[in-house]
Amino acid sequence: MTTGTLFGVGVGPGDPDLLTLKAHRLITSAGVIAYPAPEGGESFARAIVSDVIPAGTPEVRISVPMAVARFPAREVYDKAAGDIAAHLESGRDVVVLCEGDPFFYGSFMYLYERLADRYPTEIVPGVSSLMTCAARYGRPLAARNDVLRIIPAPLPEDRLAEEIAASDAAAIIKVGRHYEKVRRVIDRLGLVTSCGYVERASLPTEIVKPLYTVNGHDVPYFSMILLYKGAEEWARAPQLSA
């Protein structure tokens, strides 16, 4: 018997309308749907496509303990890979739902490294929060020969400062509880007026504003700071310039 195929499917940043035609088709015809979820909480990836999943589709929930939600928990992914492998062995295709894009800092890689050398695997790229935040902020990420740096906020403060100072353009991701540290670095570099802030891009609860207006309380994990140092006309986000 032939095995099923493992699909790592990007479901986009949150608005179900930003699903690709391909993702939509794969989800509606999936043998099995799998997705990560915080222990005891709702899966964001599943919530994005909850109206698309046909009733009765078998689901594999990958419960990631809160304490390690953003770091690989070897046993969690070993078990999830085992569960998924059992479906694949039975000939069922498994669609793993991935927030945004599967290969842009996502947790899908922990399943991928455990399964892709044993089963047919296809990665379906999705609309990333990177591009969505720029769209919502109203300013291009980068242009012409700018080097764009994607900088994770959990980095140590001195490394952050070095990366931000040397950037033509940057997106600082996973801000959340690292907000105060990041803001301190940006203020010290005198760059706050070149920065925009976007949280929960494309969702009804989205917030978009200039960084200097952000209060540090309750900045969620799904937030991003966009920096552009260029002097182009379009470097001023039209809806934000007074």
Place this chain on the structure above:
Amino acid sequence: MTTGTLFGVGVGPGDPDLLTLKAHRLITSAGVIAYPAPEGGESFARAIVSDVIPAGTPEVRISVPMAVARFPAREVYDKAAGDIAAHLESGRDVVVLCEGDPFFYGSFMYLYERLADRYPTEIVPGVSSLMTCAARYGRPLAARNDVLRIIPAPLPEDRLAEEIAASDAAAIIKVGRHYEKVRRVIDRLGLVTSCGYVERASLPTEIVKPLYTVNGHDVPYFSMILLYKGAEEWARAPQLSA
């Protein structure tokens, strides 16, 4: 009379199946479709969605002279903005088709800077070649706290060397006729076995291979080199490891 809305719509990397549901709906209901095209040649953005555009939809072709195809030609975009503005003034929504994503190094910004402060404007993010190349190469772009750099190949050789040497992970874009220069830099840094090469990602003419197997002839503009220095298990692209 109210004016129409300007939509900058990402149409994804090439496979029409990677269009978003939103882009599909906007294109099928557009008052006017606009797109860039090389003078005398076919528009790639339009080709991606040619089966989606309803017959009879008015079109604005933005002919970009070959010599300046990758650089802003002020007069070309002034004229295109004027043509589009006339439609918007008449109350027609205008959908501008953008290869990949509108705000990731695209030419849409030249229309955006001319029109967005005068007309209601919405940017619809698309699946980027960045994520698509990683998906097709079979290796995550970056993980955990890696800094990912997007590096345009037209940069001078010494700057390229500096950026690549300091990267945890990198995507070198717009390779094309800069291939020999980029390859020289990567070889000198001893990084060739950490690099993958992807051209025309998601199209039937796609090529995916390890960089060390690439012959420099005929590398197209739509090509990318992906670099990952990490030692993670998944840093080895499964389909490329012998």
